[in-house]
Amino acid sequence: MSDTPKFTPSRRQFLAGAAVATGAAATGKLVHAQAAGPDPLITELQPWQQYLGDGVDARPYGMPSQYEAHVVRRNVSWLTADSVSSVNFTPLHELDGIITPNGLCFERHHAGIAEIPPGEHRLMINGLVDNPLVFTMEDLMRFPRENRVYFLECAANTGMEWRGAQLNGVQFTHGMIHNVVYTGVPLRLLLEEAGVRGNAAWILPEGADASAMTRSIPLEKAMDDCLVAFKMNGEALRPEQGYPVRLVVPGWEGNMWVKWLRRIEVGDQPWHHREETSKYTDLLEHGSARRFTWEMDAKSVITNPSPQAPITHGPGPTVLTGVAWSGRGTIPRVDVTIDGGITWHQARMSGPSFDKSMHRFYYEFDWDGRPLLLQSRAHDSTGYVQPTKDQLRMVRGENSIYHNNGIQTWAVNENGEAENVEIG
């Protein structure tokens, strides 16, 4: 068996062939491609039809097909000073459904990946509590558990696009997000175990890595739906996602989801630490800044077609798909346009609709081969409608860095190639 694939799917395949089909498809009737002759992939015996493949002991932890080797997290090296306090991006254009595979969930670290033996991890609760406590992982596994599907979106997702169209790919414009099933203990149970005192109003989760990440979170949120999670998509958290344990803060900016969680302090005031003063504050046009912008507003993006996923099949039946999410509820509706917003269509929502989770939408249409301007517009369960980038700039200016949930435009040309653009 050869290790190297003979053929890698190309993003530009069959463009020449597509041009031939244009005339027929433009009449609006489906025309099945007439084979020039018998297909050797059918008429000739292929190696996989004849020779034996790997046995069941060859792949104890399975990996994707060799033909999917291009489906990986990527980074943008010029974004940060080094790769240790940095971010990479989920390949949204290669995914479908709503669950992000663990190995493709984007990473954001401030001091690299802490590698912690689970037997040597401790979680402390201290501050305004009756009993300051220390838990081992074994202790945490003995509390009642919950399973919930939540998106985690970095506050800076799409932040490079505030001043215009900059990065040419949905992975880079929108890939600081993942959506997985968490198994964990409600934070409320741990706080109740320690006995929260009457004047408590805030908590301060802290990470065990070398950045010792801290954020102030209102006690109300902590007692509502935060989880202390040790599993994602059924298996242990990946080291880059906080193994052995992380905080889950549903609907709120990813920075607050403290990884390698080692301590929770209970207090009566916020701490105003670096990640909620210098960072994760949103500078507005007149020089003042919003602080504590926790919730991630309703947002959507078309993942296919997109710059990294052009239309390669030519005119005719075309599947447009994308994802939508809101930190304030579910997404009952997504509108899409293929003409830059002159006419909008309600997309088809498909798959489970969970609170504060990613949703999947589709819009199937017959492409006539002419240029397209694609946009999607999410509606969340509170009635909020995803704004345009211009609407956001009117309120905030262009320097707030975080919380860019503006509508994304992809321009598709006659060859099916897509580009990140803005329209007026």
Add this chain to the structure above:
Amino acid sequence: SREGGYGLGRTALPEEIAAWDIDIRPDGTGLPVGLGDVYTGEELFVDLCSACHGDFGEAVGRWPQLAGGYGTLESEDPVKTIGSYWPYLSTVWDYVHRAMPYGSAQSLTDDEVYAIVAYLMYVNDMVDDDFELSNENFLEIAMPNEDNFFMDDRAETEYTLFTGEPCMENCRESVEITARATILNVTPEQEAAAAAEAAAAEAAAAAEEAAV
């Protein structure tokens, strides 16, 4: 086992809490007894910090700039430093102590942190070069930009604008492209290169097949 709850976990000992509970608040809660002056801070900063942050906090390459930027917050290119942007001095003390130097976190003594913070105040034109910072005068310091932060107001300023049934048909006369990402050309090239490689390999395979 304790009263109530699940009786899981054990009581945290005072020494354990002291080892991990290092956070500082704007009201001074958590500040240890100690002091440090600008001159001592300068020596420490040049030794431990300047390789990334520059001798005067002006930054080297892409590393964070710690000083300067006054009067830039309303400009097209705001420079957000400790002096121009940060609301509280306590944050500087807390963050340097917990996470710096980058790659050698929590290696500074309390007095060293006081000295480095004093030097950072000096390079931000907040104090003279004979200044000494201590737990006793810490709360007298006000940061220049403290009053320019306000609580998230999206509920009042945005949500009413962004609700209601949007237009679905005949929503605009015409559309034109006003900005393009490909003009900037700053997207990582691996993808394009891989695609080109695959296309070339395919073309070669097709040529080979045609020749059969």
